[in-house]
Amino acid sequence: MKALYDLTPFTLLDFPDIPATIFWFAGCNLRCSYCYNPDIVLGVAHIDEATALSFLYKRIGLLEGVVLSGGEATLYPNLLPFCRSIKALGYKIKLDTNAMRPDVIQTLLNESLLDYVALDYKAPASEMSRICGGGSEYRFWESFYLLQKHTVDFEVRTTFHPDLLDEAQIISMADTLVQKGYTRPFYVQLFRDGTRTLGNLPSSRHAIDYLLLERYVTLRT
Numbered sequence: 576m577k578a579l580y581d582l583t584p585f586t587l588l589d590f591p592d593i594p595a596t597i598f599w600f601a602g603c604n605l606r607c608s609y610c611y612n613p614d615i616v617l618g619v620a621h622i623d624e625a626t627a628l629s630f631l632y633k634r635i636g637l638l639e640g641v642v643l644s645g646g647e648a649t650l651y652p653n654l655l656p657f658c659r660s661i662k663a664l665g666y667k668i669k670l671d672t673n674a675m676r677p678d679v680i681q682t683l684l685n686e687s688l689l690d691y692v693a694l695d696y697k698a699p700a701s702e703m704s705r706i707c708g709g710g711s712e713y714r715f716w717e718s719f720y721l722l723q724k725h726t727v728d729f730e731v732r733t734t735f736h737p738d739l740l741d742e743a744q745i746i747s748m749a750d751t752l753v754q755k756g757y758t759r760p761f762y763v764q765l766f767r768d769g770t771r772t773l774g775n776l777p778s779s780r781h782a783i784d785y786l787l788l789e790r791y792v793t794l795r796t
């Protein structure tokens with residue numbers, strides 16, 4: 576079955592503390608205007624599972640983790656058996672997700688198939704449609720609570736573009752997380768200038784403008 580749009584053979588940045596590969600799943604159920612991966616979101620898968628698993632088999636002992644990214648990996652209909660196959664080869668799995676499929680996250684957690692989850696907190700409820708072209712803050716919190724009550728390691732993160740959200744909204748999101756019992760870092764990735772996006776966004780100011788945010792969140796540049 577065609578699973579991936581592409582794969583990145585090696586990364587030391589995307590799976591905490593271990594060398595990993597990134598599997599890029601085609602398609603997404605959101606349309607975030609700041610999305611850096613329009614080709615993946617709008618594209619189709621052309622790497623099949625057998626090819627991806629063969630790649631992993633050849634790198635046993637060299638790589639330790641697989642990052643499921645995209646696009647949105649939880650949309651892939653064969654994700655559960657695919658993850659079982661990845662685990663059977665001895666790899667850890669990190670899921671990067673927009674949190675809109677808590678049912679899939681629950682299923683993966685039930686089988687202990689996830690070792691780390693990066694959960695996107697896109698925006699306050701009132702801003703989700705404008706920024707993401709849809710989505711549900713309710714589903715985000717459903718996914719969040721699943722992870723909060725589970726032992727799996729996870730993080731919450733967002734992307735900040737000053738034309739889409741202001742600092743007060745980011746701080747409000749950070750406060751809301753704390754109110755709901757979140758004690759881990761809230762990572763804020765600053766929009767990267769010069770990158771093609773789904774929404775063709777203009778350039779943003781530099782990170783230095785947002786030092787105030789560092790008091791409330793963890794900036795990731």
Ligand code: SF4
Pocket residue numbers: 603604605606607609610611612616645646647673773
């Ligand atoms: S940034 Fe938004 S549109 Fe792009 S892959 Fe993530 S959830 Fe989908």
